Amino acid sequence: MLTAYDFTFARLLDEAEIDMLLVGDSLSNVIQGNDTTLPVTLDEMIYHTKAVVKGTKEYSMVVCDLPFMSYQTSDKDGFRNAGRVMKETGAGAVKLEGGERVCATVKLMTDNGIPVCGHLGLTPQSINQFGTYRTRGTTPEEANKIKQDALALQDAGVFAIVLEKIPAALAAEVTKMLKVATIGIGAGNGCDGQVLVLHDMLGLNEEFHPRFVRKYLKLAEEVREAFKMYGDDVRSGNFPNKDESY
Numbered sequence: 148m149l150t151a152y153d154f155t156f157a158r159l160l161d162e163a164e165i166d167m168l169l170v171g172d173s174l175s176n177v178i179q180g181n182d183t184t185l186p187v188t189l190d191e192m193i194y195h196t197k198a199v200v201k202g203t204k205e206y207s208m209v210v211c212d213l214p215f216m217s218y219q220t221s222d223k224d225g226f227r228n229a230g231r232v233m234k235e236t237g238a239g240a241v242k243l244e245g246g247e248r249v250c251a252t253v254k255l256m257t258d259n260g261i262p263v264c265g266h267l268g269l270t271p272q273s274i275n276q277f278g279t280y281r282t283r284g285t286t287p288e289e290a291n292k293i294k295q296d297a298l299a300l301q302d303a304g305v306f307a308i309v310l311e312k313i314p315a316a317l318a319a320e321v322t323k324m325l326k327v328a329t330i331g332i333g334a335g336n337g338c339d340g341q342v343l344v345l346h347d348m349l350g351l352n353e354e355f356h357p358r359f360v361r362k363y364l365k366l367a368e369e370v371r372e373a374f375k376m377y378g379d380d381v382r383s384g385n386f387p388n389k390d391e392s393y
């Protein structure tokens with residue numbers, strides 16, 4: 148799984164046979180420039196998910212994050228909003244954060260034909276409650292709560308659970324415990340799958356260097372260089388040349 152927010156990248160990801168494209172609420176950070184994932188709205192998630200779905204003709208399944216306050220207000224609100232995502236975007240599933248607290252909402256969705264992916268460990272929508280993006284599940288109490296939440300989500304019918312920023316040994320233990328898939332981010336290689344934010348793994352986000360991000364490209368450098376070359380060419384009259392003109 149990788150995140151995607153637009154048609155062009157979705158098409159490339161689909162061609163590269165990435166199994167799942169997550170339209171993450173991280174779009175609040177990497178696309179909208181906000182400090183947290185809280186400001187992005189359901190309408191904005193739907194707008195981007197529609198574009199991503201259009202890019203996935205052959206291979207990838209699209210999962211849309213339910214943003215902050217689209218499911219926390221009541222089970223029915225969550226169900227209705229997940230229904231909007233499925234009806235209006237063509238996504239294959241929704242994702243939401245939390246454990247036992249959200250299980251009634253999850254069950255309402257999964258009982259009515261909406262596939263749901265859970266999300267445990269570091270849950271960025273609760274950043275104001277935690278105050279930091281530190282690793283979760285490092286104390287026995289936190290680790291036990293994650294295990295209990297994972298089992299509760301499985302019982303509520305999720306098809307997978309994202310495990311974010313928890314110790315590798317705990318993630319491996321949770322993975323062994325569950326029948327449904329786990330998808331890790333900063334959770335070691337004992338999970339069934341992995342997810343990264345697209346802009347991080349492409350090296351587009353130069354300020355963000357957590358140890359769990361492997362940068363497969365240094366795209367920011369290349370893109371900046373291309374922009375500089377274009378600016379120089381236009382200023383010097385080198386672009387467009389005869390072959391590039393009618």
Ligand code: KIV
Pocket residue numbers: 150169170171172173174212309311332342343344
């Ligand atoms: O919003 C997002 O991109 C996510 C991933 C980090 C799992 O939830």
